[in-house]
Amino acid sequence: MPDLDAQYLIPAKEKRTEFIIKKSRFITTVVPVFTVEAAREFIKRIRNEFQDASHHVPAYIIGSGSTTIMHCSDDGEPPGTAGRPVLAVLKGSGMGDIAVVVTRFFGGTKLGTGGLVQAYGDSVKEVLSDLPKARKITVHVVMLTIPYNWIDRMRLKIKNHQGIILEETFAVDVGMILQFPVSTYPAFEKDIQDSSLGKLSPFICETKSQISPLYETNRGQ
Numbered sequence: 001m002p003d004l005d006a007q008y009l010i011p012a013k014e015k016r017t018e019f020i021i022k023k024s025r026f027i028t029t030v031v032p033v034f035t036v037e038a039a040r041e042f043i044k045r046i047r048n049e050f051q052d053a054s055h056h057v058p059a060y061i062i063g064s065g066s067t068t069i070m071h072c073s074d075d076g077e078p079p080g081t082a083g084r085p086v087l088a089v090l091k092g093s094g095m096g097d098i099a100v101v102v103t104r105f106f107g108g109t110k111l112g113t114g115g116l117v118q119a120y121g122d123s124v125k126e127v128l129s130d131l132p133k134a135r136k137i138t139v140h141v142v143m144l145t146i147p148y149n150w151i152d153r154m155r156l157k158i159k160n161h162q163g164i165i166l167e168e169t170f171a172v173d174v175g176m177i178l179q180f181p182v183s184t185y186p187a188f189e190k191d192i193q194d195s196s197l198g199k200l201s202p203f204i205c206e207t208k209s210q211i212s213p214l215y216e217t218n219r220g221q
Helices: 036-049 083-093 112-128 148-160 185-195
Strands: 007-011 015-021 024-032 055-062 069-072 098-105 133-146 164-170 174-181 203-211
Touching (some): 007 024, 024 112, 036 055, 036 069, 036 098, 055 083, 069 083, 083 098, 083 112, 098 112, 133 148, 133 185, 148 164, 148 174, 148 185, 174 185
Antiparallel strands (some): 007 133, 015 024, 024 098, 055 069, 055 098, 133 203, 164 174
């Protein structure tokens, strides 16, 4: 069941960046993932794509809040110099349902412990810069039946409580299928029951995760 408090940013699409540090080539790929299995498949895909690379350093965060699953690996780099810096940057981004792999082609010059930490951390910061994002929220899908003389005010109440109308059917009464963020639904339910003196009562038929449309990252959101 979706986390009823879940509302967090996720990558909107895959992105890749690349740069050179002391002749070592760092290729960083980030994607949205929603399960551990999907994250593992992504890591496997990158390994197959760059089979001759020296290292593939992965990290992922699945979910958010109390249901978060996190993982990272140094993949042969000195302990603590790769996986943990990568995961730390992901955690600092505030995003969930995200996986990244930093692929390194060794260029012949050792970077040292501090150099590796900085290189892997900077690689992830670079790929997250201006990354298109979406917002993942949990929503209720709601059924409601109303008399015809309620249509206009009901549509206004739905809008005022950030709901959307998924479907309307017209018979003896008007049947509505609606969708609300879980955070705004209790106020809508109370509004309807109070204004109808308890005669109208919406019914939750499904609770699910919903991905919002994209927005521009340079708006500071």
